[in-house]
Amino acid sequence: MAPTLGYWNIRGKGEPIRLLLTYTGTKFEDKRYSPSSSDDWFKRDKQSLGFDFPNLPYYIDDDNDVKLTQQLAICRYIAGKHQGLSGQSGEEQRRVNVVEQQLTEMSSQFSQLMLHPDYDTIKADYLEKRLSPSLQLLGKFLGDRPFLAGQTVTYVDFIAFELLEKLNAWQPLEVYSKVDKLKQFTSRVRSLPSIANYLLTAPNVPFNGPHFKWGGSV
Ligand SMILES: N[C@@H](CCC(=O)N[C@@H](CS)C(=O)NCC(=O)O)C(=O)O
Structure with a gap:
């Protein structure tokens, strides 16, 4: 079943x-x-x-x-x-572990902003002090590897892909245009044949729940 x-x-x-x-x-x-x-x-x-x-x-x-x-x-x-989807070598597995937790932190900071009553006043601070440095570090962590662990896909690539697509949809001038390596990374994930096919037919639904300040509707 x-x-x-x-x-x-x-x-x-x-x-x-x-x-x-x-x-x-x-x-x-x-x-x-x-x-x-x-x-x-x-x-x-x-x-x-x-x-x-x-x-x-x-x-x-x-x-x-x-x-x-x-x-x-x-x-x-x-x-x-x-x-291999959790990493091939010990080093890759450590990379998967550390970036998984880093992405979780980035995601939770984003959600905290999205649910904050003072969203409009604290947004600029979040962009400058939280998001921008996190994206720079993520780009540096990726380096010249095609995927976050190394040469092959692991599950954290899909967590990162979705987070980056969401952040870019929200603030198009703050994500891919500032960190080219992350733009290349998401293009690479988007071009994996099964993913490209899924994205063509995936339901057009909101990124977030209706209570979020942004992305709660399509
Ligand atoms: N730590 C949980 C959090 C899950 C969570 O917050 N789920 C939200 C949607 S993203 C929800 O609406 N849960 C349903 C519920 O609370 O019953 C996870 O990462 O899966």
């Missing part, structure tokens, strides 16, 4: 997992809950599906008796089923 990925009908934390499943050629049910009828999740499935820590995204792989929540745990589980 095909596994199920459950998430809101937005890109958010679900999209890197959708990309990873697409890249690995995993057939899955892409279960999308509507934010406007969130009772389907909150009142129906959240407590009944049997998760240790009920949340979205979730991943149910009945054939292997696996029920997971937490985005990174799901990514690591899927990557773990495919040779």
Whole structure:
């Protein structure tokens, strides 16, 4: 039986997992809950599906008796089923680990801004003191490698791709135009045949939930 990925009908934390499943050629049910009828999740499935820590995204792989929540745990589980997707060597695995946590931090800083009541006043500060240095460091970390771990794709490439695409859609003058290596990196991920194909047909849904200051609608 095909596994199920459950998430809101937005890109958010679900999209890197959708990309990873697409890249690995995993057939899955892409279960999308509507934010406007969130009772389907909150009142129906959240407590009944049997998760240790009920949340979205979730991943149910009945054939292997696996029920997971937490985005990174799901990514690591899927990557773990495919040779090399968590890094080929010890050095690559360390690169995956460190950049995974760095991307998580960048993502959470972005979400904090997006949910902040003083968004308009603190945005400039975030761009200058948080985002810009983080992007420079990420570009430097990538260096001349094609992918974040090294020569081949790992799961963190999809987390980075989605974050960079979102940041660039929000602030087109602050991301790719300032860090060319990151622009080349996302073009490379976008051109992977299965990803290129997915992007042609992917539903046009918002990056974020409706409560975010930006990206909550298409
Ligand atoms: N640490 C969790 C956070 C999950 C989370 O915040 N999920 C949000 C959407 S991004 C949600 O709406 N969860 C549904 C719920 O709280 O029941 C992860 O990384 O997966």
